[in-house]
Amino acid sequence: MMRFIFPIILLFTNCFFAQGNKIDTLNKFGYSELKNKFYNYNDNIKTDKAKIIAQYYLQKAKNEKNTLQIADGYVLTHFNENFSNALKYLDSAATITKNLKGTIYPSQTYLMKGNLYYKYDNLKVALDNYILGLQYAKEQKDQKLTSYANMNIAYLNSYIGKNAEAAKTFRYYLYNGKNITDESQHNQMRVSLIYCYIEINKLDSAKLLIKEGLRSQFTNKNKYIVSQYSYYSGYLDLKQKKYKAAIAELSKAYTYYSSINDNNANYALFNLGKAFDGLANKEKAAENYTKLDSITVKSNYTFPELREVYTYLIDYYKEKNNKEKQLYYIDRFLKVDKKLDEQFRYLSVELPKKYDTPNLIQQKENIINDLKNKKIVLYASIVTLLLILLLLTYLYYKAKKTEKKHQKVAQELINSIEIRNFEIPEGKLDTTYIQETEPVNIEDKAIKATPEDVIQFILKELEIFETKELFLKKGITSASLAKSIKTNTSYLSEVINTQKEKNFAAYLNDLRINYALNRLVRDRKFRSYKLSVIADELGYNNEQAFSLAFKKKTGTTLSIYIKEIEKSINPE
The missing domain is CATH 1.25.40 (Serine Threonine Protein Phosphatase 5, Tetratricopeptide repeat)
Structure with a gap:
């Protein structure tokens, strides 16, 4: 930024x-x-x-x-x-x-230190100081200091490319900072928002803010700020590929900033180079980039766009067959890239960790507001946070352990199905029962006076019921099945209880789940269906009933089972 x-x-x-x-x-x-x-x-x-x-x-x-x-x-x-x-x-x-x-101390000291490190391009230490300043400002219940800390951290968000998020902060304080920002800071919020809008391609909004800034009486009093708007007018023209107009505005900004030895001259040079390159004037582009390099060598000042500068110069001198210059700019690229990468990685990790996770902080603040005694507040806050962290850690590892267990179960199911599939003719689905994950409550298995010929008849009809996959129809009950095979529910229940060793509901559910397990392995298209569609095809009334039945029967979840199938088919 x-x-x-x-x-x-x-x-x-x-x-x-x-x-x-x-x-x-x-x-x-x-x-x-x-x-x-x-x-x-x-x-x-x-x-x-x-x-x-x-x-x-x-x-x-x-x-x-x-x-x-x-x-x-x-x-x-x-x-x-x-x-x-x-x-x-x-x-x-x-x-x-x-x-x-x-x-306002010590919050102000930390925020000032953050600004100092920011000025001298040590963004990692700048962030740490801003966070400390923010913490003390909140403890002091100082709205202004808290606001300043939030604004400064927004600059760091913009630096790592989170311009949409930074824009929210700048926009808020631009339009809601009446009692927080003075005229100078108000203008600074406008300028910062212009940058973010250009970066996220809200060019019309950026143009309106530039016009608003140029009309401000405050702008006319300060050459520095006038040059800001010259720069952003040129930057906006560059984004819209109006290269000649961009060069005119950027040149004005560069002339002023270089005259006062201000780092913003670097950005003007960078975009002048891009504008000349847009006009296919590679010599002028390289001239600006070479000048930019000589400045950054002396100041050790870096910004993310420098990577583009060095890759351009490397390619430029490669075309010129100037190996010495190539080698020099390759070396410069590597040094700058290392520094930028360190800062970017640190900010990318620490900003969310230290600033963007308000839940625990909010819980702490709620406890502080509810309790009167300061000692109780302190200890209760620490204990609460530790308990939450322990709980989150426990839940995380428990979830990971459960997931691994489900994955193992799914892998075993897939392996057993694949082995059996070698013995099953193509186009026919195996409905062999998988081993139960928990004991089944079987109805009274006392042998009744059911004639042997009736038992064999019912078993034969059940074989047809299974082979023709009639169990996939919706609304099947023991009464409807008994009627369709011309027997009574008493005989049917007894045969299923004694011969299949489970009650009717478990028998029907097992058939459907085993069908699903086999078809999911064989049928790629079936795996791509939505859960509700799969449940419907299996005869379940809703996806919740199917999900519960699947997990209870197999010991894993449908999503993990499908993922493991995909892994076995397409290993990394």
């Missing part, structure tokens, strides 16, 4: 643009006025004047031994220092506010 300015940084004041360009006598101003003057100069890239105000602010606070203002002075001073010094100032702010209660 293009990193205009920083993520949200104005955490302890709403800035306004003071009149005049000279630094007035500072001793007549209070802390709030000094902060406003600092941000006025800082936002307008008047770094030297901003530094003077920050140093005066810090010294004033130290002279007055005002701990909170000393911390704010450290924060102001860190903005225009190199990384090492800036980090020392923020650490000093953290140390001095360690025991302060009821302030």
Whole structure:
């Protein structure tokens, strides 16, 4: 994502643009006025004047031994220092506010550190600090700090390509941040949303926001922001393949950002290269990409699009048969790709883990809200979370164990069916009973006075019933079957109980399930049917009845059985 300015940084004041360009006598101003003057100069890239105000602010606070203002002075001073010094100032702010209660610290310190690491392209540590800042902001019940943390994390989501998700955050604070964002931050939300819209191809929405931004009175006051909209106008033209228009706008943005040595010049160069390539001007494209490489070598600043730059230059010099340049850009690609891959993998794993899983956090917050005693709240929260984690772990492993058991059962069934199928003629389905998974409750097996010839007759009719697969018809009962074979239900039940060793319902169910097991192995088309269709073809009234019957009979589920069949047919 293009990193205009920083993520949200104005955490302890709403800035306004003071009149005049000279630094007035500072001793007549209070802390709030000094902060406003600092941000006025800082936002307008008047770094030297901003530094003077920050140093005066810090010294004033130290002279007055005002701990909170000393911390704010450290924060102001860190903005225009190199990384090492800036980090020392923020650490000093953290140390001095360690025991302060009821302030925006330590949340602000962590969020500022996150911004610092973000600026210097260490996104992994930036995320960790944002998460800590968010946690403290929630504990402090500070709506603004919580909002700033959410906005900053949205930048990281955009970085790893989750622009639709990031857009939701930016859009929310653009239109609902009246009491949270100042004019500068409001514009920043608009610019960030424009980027996300272009990336997810909502180009009309992006165009409307660009026009809205250019009409803003705030934009006209700040050359930096004017250049933002020049850049995004060019980027939008590039997406629409209006290459000449894109070059004109991107060139304006590049001229300004390069004049103030701003990293956003890199993005302008990158897209200028793409625009020239769109015009089939490979020389100009390579020229911009070569210039971009020389800048990133010095700054060690990376962004995901650099991969495209180096692959383009490798191919460009391959066509030129310049092996030295090829080798150089291959080496640069490998170094940049390694760094980008490390950051991307870390953010992809840690963002969902630390930020996108609100369920446990919400449960903890609910407990905190319900309980009055803080000690009880703390212990109850920890115990609840541990129990939930243990339960989830138990359920997960139990589900895995059950799944493996079902897979094993399914494999054994398939193997036994395949062995029997060698002995069954093609086109005929085997309905041999599988072994019962649990004992069957058989009706009273006391032998009744059923004539032997009647028993043999009924057995013969049952063989026909099974062979012709009449058991697949819906609505079969012992009475209807007895009637169709011209006997009575008493004789039929006795024969099934004694000869088949099960009651009528179990007998009918076994026939259907065994039919299903065999046909699923043989018939690929049958396996592709919906559950409701399979159940209907087997004579069941609904899919729930079939699913329960299948699992009870086989010891596995239909879905696992079908998956194991597919595995045996198409092994990886």
